[in-house]
Structure formats: structure tokens, C-alpha cells
Amino acid sequence: MATQAQIEELFEKMAEERTALLAALEDIDEExxxxxxxxxxxxxxxxxxxxxxxLAGMDRSYRQWVIRALAEDRPDTSDGNTPNVPLDVPQEEAHSADIPTLVAQMNAERAETLELARGIDAEQYERTAFVPAFGELT
Incomplete structure (x- = not known):
């Protein structure tokens, strides 16, 4: 079972990586x-x-996988029962939006992911789902 320290470490790592990504974006212009x-x-x-x-889409997908893993025993997400809700700005339209819009979308998706993750009990972190592209995920 995941310990509270491991869970906190996960949240810290996620925050560190997101901070580094946002810092890297500061020097990139639209072109x-x-x-x-x-x-x-x-x-x-x-x-x-x-x-x-x-990244925004992966946060959204991951939440759906987690929701299924919490409700089912080792769901296979390729079975067509996992909702696929499109983003406001999907990848095919990425160049039609500016960086602040895309960052806001990405941050909003991450905020929802963190909210879901913070509501999970330590023992629930052991639940898994099978995702064809990644294999078994916890």
C-alpha cells in the first residue's frame, strides 16, 4: 500500500515538474x-x-482511467467504456490558440487531476487499470 509520504512525494514531484515546464515556456514566443x-x-x-x-488531454484521459480503476477491478480501457471527452482546444487545433490559452487549458486539467488524486485513500492507490498504450497503470 502506498504510504502518505509516498503520496506526498508524488504531489511534490508533479508540482516541481509543472513548475519547470511553465518556466521553460516563458522564453518561447508564439512562432x-x-x-x-x-x-x-x-x-x-x-x-x-x-x-x-x-499534456492536457493526457490529464483528462488519466482521470477517466482512475475513475474506472476505483470502480472496477483492473478495467481494460480499450473496451470502449471509457469516456473520451474532447478538450476545448484539441491537439488538431493547437496552432489556432495562443500559448496562454493552451497553458490555461493544461493547468485546468491538472487541477482536476489533483483534486481527484487528493480524494483517493492510500489503499486505493494500489488499484490498477489496463491501458493498451502503457500497460498496467496504478
Whole structure:
């Protein structure tokens, strides 16, 4: 079972990483944020704006996986029963929004994720869900 110290460490790490990401974004202008690395494939070829929408979307997806894991024993999220609620600015439209809008969307999604995570009891952190792209997640 996860200890309270481990849970707090998780929240601290999430906050540190988000702070570092936001600091890195301070020096990026709108034009730079739309550059897609020509040598990149898949995620490595995404622009900064596309990455921001991806992070927002992953928070949203993760919450749905957690909700299922709390309600079911090891759900398989590929079964079509996991809601897929689109973002206000989805990845395909990332370049139509400015950086502050995308950061606000990303931060709002993270706030909801943190709210959900803070409401989970320590023993519930051991619950799992199967996500085809990642395997077994806790």
C-alpha cells in the first residue's frame, strides 16, 4: 500500500515538474511554439503547442482511467467504456490558440487531476487499470 509520504512525494514531484515546464515556456514566443521539428516522428515531431494540448488531454484521459480503476477491478480501457471527452482546444487545433490559452487549458486539467488524486485513500492507490498504450497503470 502506498504510504502518505509516498503520496506526498508524488504531489511534490508533479508540482516541481509543472513548475519547470511553465518556466521553460516563458522564453518561447508564439512562432517558436508552432515549429514542428522536421526530424521528429510521432510525439518528437510535435510543436510546443501540440505538446501542451497533449499534456492536457493526457490529464483528462488519466482521470477517466482512475475513475474506472476505483470502480472496477483492473478495467481494460480499450473496451470502449471509457469516456473520451474532447478538450476545448484539441491537439488538431493547437496552432489556432495562443500559448496562454493552451497553458490555461493544461493547468485546468491538472487541477482536476489533483483534486481527484487528493480524494483517493492510500489503499486505493494500489488499484490498477489496463491501458493498451502503457500497460498496467496504478
Amino acid at each position: 517558436q511554439a508552432e515549429v514542428q521539428p522536421p526530424e521528429g516522428e510521432g510525439e518528437e515531431g510535435w510543436s510546443v503547442k501540440e505538446q501542451l494540448t497533449h
